[in-house]
Amino acid sequence: MITTGKINTIDLVYTAIGAALIAVCSFISIPTTVPFTMQTFAVFLVLLTLGGRRGTTSVFLYVLMGAVGIPVFSGFKGGFGVLLGNTGGYILGFILMGLIYALMTKLFGNRPVVEVISLIIGLSVCYAFGTAWFMTVYMRETGSVGVISVLSWCVFPFIIPDLIKMSMAFFISKRLKPVTGDERH
Numbered sequence: 001m002i003t004t005g006k007i008n009t010i011d012l013v014y015t016a017i018g019a020a021l022i023a024v025c026s027f028i029s030i031p032t033t034v035p036f037t038m039q040t041f042a043v044f045l046v047l048l049t050l051g052g053r054r055g056t057t058s059v060f061l062y063v064l065m066g067a068v069g070i071p072v073f074s075g076f077k078g079g080f081g082v083l084l085g086n087t088g089g090y091i092l093g094f095i096l097m098g099l100i101y102a103l104m105t106k107l108f109g110n111r112p113v114v115e116v117i118s119l120i121i122g123l124s125v126c127y128a129f130g131t132a133w134f135m136t137v138y139m140r141e142t143g144s145v146g147v148i149s150v151l152s153w154c155v156f157p158f159i160i161p162d163l164i165k166m167s168m169a170f171f172i173s174k175r176l177k178p179v180t181g182d183e184r185h
Contacts, residue, residue, distance in 0.1 A: 011057075014054050014058075014180060015061060016058075017058075018046035018050050018054065018062075019058045019059075019062040021042045021046060021058075022042040022043060022046060023062060023065065023070075023072035025037065025038035025042035026038070026039040026042070026072060026074050032153075034086075034087050034090060034130075034158070035075065036157075036158070039074065039094070040094075040123070040158075040162050040165050040166075041165035041168060043059055043094050043098070044119055044169035044170070045169040045172060046058045047059075047101045048115060048169055048170060049172075049180060050180060051110070052101050052102025052103070052105045052106060055098055055101065055102070056095070056098030056101070059094045060098070063083070063095060065078075066078045066082060066083070067080050073091065084137070085137060086137050086138055087130070087134065088133060089132065089134055089137075090127075090133070090134075090154075092129065092133070093127070093129040096122065097122030097123060097125065097126045098122070100118060100121055100122040100125060101118040101119060101122050104118035104121070115170070116166070116170065120166075123166070131154055131155060134150055134154055135147070
């Protein structure tokens with residue numbers, strides 16, 4: 001059921017379900033400087049299950065819904081102001097993660113090793129982009145802050161939980177891919 005350059009009803013439905021899953025998982029949250037959520041799990045699962053094109057479109061739709069004010073971000077927040085805030089770079093980084101995943105799996109195939117490496121690189125880019133964003137916003141609003149301090153607030157505590165979420169998403173996606181009707185997406 002692969003169509004080139006066309007969006008079909010199945011793609012629209014899966015894209016909407018993917019965006020909704022990310023939104024629901026963002027509500028599962030432990031508040032900290034950068035909240036611990038299940039967002040990253042959902043982003044991993046959506047990309048692995050729906051593939052690069054549909055998965056990235058789901059992530060973009062999720063960010064767009066939040067940007068226009070629908071409270072889909074952590075803490076039932078929404079609006080463009082959230083994206084311009086301290087953690088907005090991490091949310092926007094999800095789109096970069098999707099684009100990296102889509103590009104790498106298109107170039108190198110959907111082999112498990114490619115999928116995992118794509119997600120790890122995408123997560124690293126998300127961390128880097130989000131951290132740079134956080135530092136920029138934080139320093140503008142509060143004052144100077146060191147890179148190590150920001151990494152200790154925003155990245156180091158999340159590495160192991162995110163790798164666990166990635167592993168869970170990888171194994172769950174293997175069960176879901178046959179249901180999506182197209183294991184190659």
